[in-house]
Amino acid sequence: MSSLAFGASKYLISVYPENPPFLYNDNGKPAGMYLDIVLAVFGAMDQPVEVQIHPFRRALQMAYDGKSIVAGILKTSERLKYLEYSDPIYQEDMVVFSVMNHPKYYQVVEDMKGRTFGVILGWSYGEVVDKARDSLLFNTVDGTLTANILATDQGTVDGFLHSRLSGLYQLQVSGMSDRIRVVSDPISKVGIFIAAKKGKYSDILHDFNDTLTLLKGNGTLDKIIQQYSTFPLSDTAR
Secondary structure, three states: OOOOOOOOOOOOEEEEEEEEOOOOEEEOOEOHHHHHHHHHHHHOOOOEEEEEEOOHHHHHHHHHHHOOEEEEEEOOOOOHHHHEOOOOEEEEEEEEEOOOOHHHHHHHHHOOOOOOEEEEEOOOOOOOHHHHHHHHHHHHHHHHHHHHHHHHHOEEEEEEEEEEEHHHHHHHHHOOOOOOOEEEOOEEEEEEEEEEEOOOHHHHHHHHHHHHHHHHHHHHHHHHHHOOOOOOOOOOOO
């Protein structure tokens, strides 16, 4: 758990650990690029926050219940029934990862038909992919990012869906980057947001958006993002 200490009452921010280097558990402490962006914005607002790290579904449920603001999530039609969103803090490319000798390259979601992919329980991968998954165009197996990498390597699934930078980062730190690669164009491009229960945090989200715009304009966000774009990550050639 971490916090910023200013003078006003704190807001609780919930994050999840399954998306390094965007969000992850650093020896029990929440960390990552999304958190750095969110803390920079709240810091510029002089607004104290407390950050807690939880499994994704719990972090999301806390926002539904009005107990926290959840950071680093996508918009979906279901979530929009209950949550109010900020402006986007970043955009991710969702891609397919598989073993080096995987025989197929996925240009669009329809190319995934009939195959089985590892996903993270409760995650959205963008509206197009979510609809295809719900219509059973392809099969999914729920697991953690680490479990999905292992299942892919062992051949129990055809691959796994994840954000490009996060997947490449995790393959690198786990020593698997010579065994698994990106095997698709971006299947979807998704905005990343903070969100909170409708009506409860409207004023703070409005102030957050105004400050986010200022930090985008003065280069602060670019500096944060640049820190995370220096990893020696590259896709293996198609």
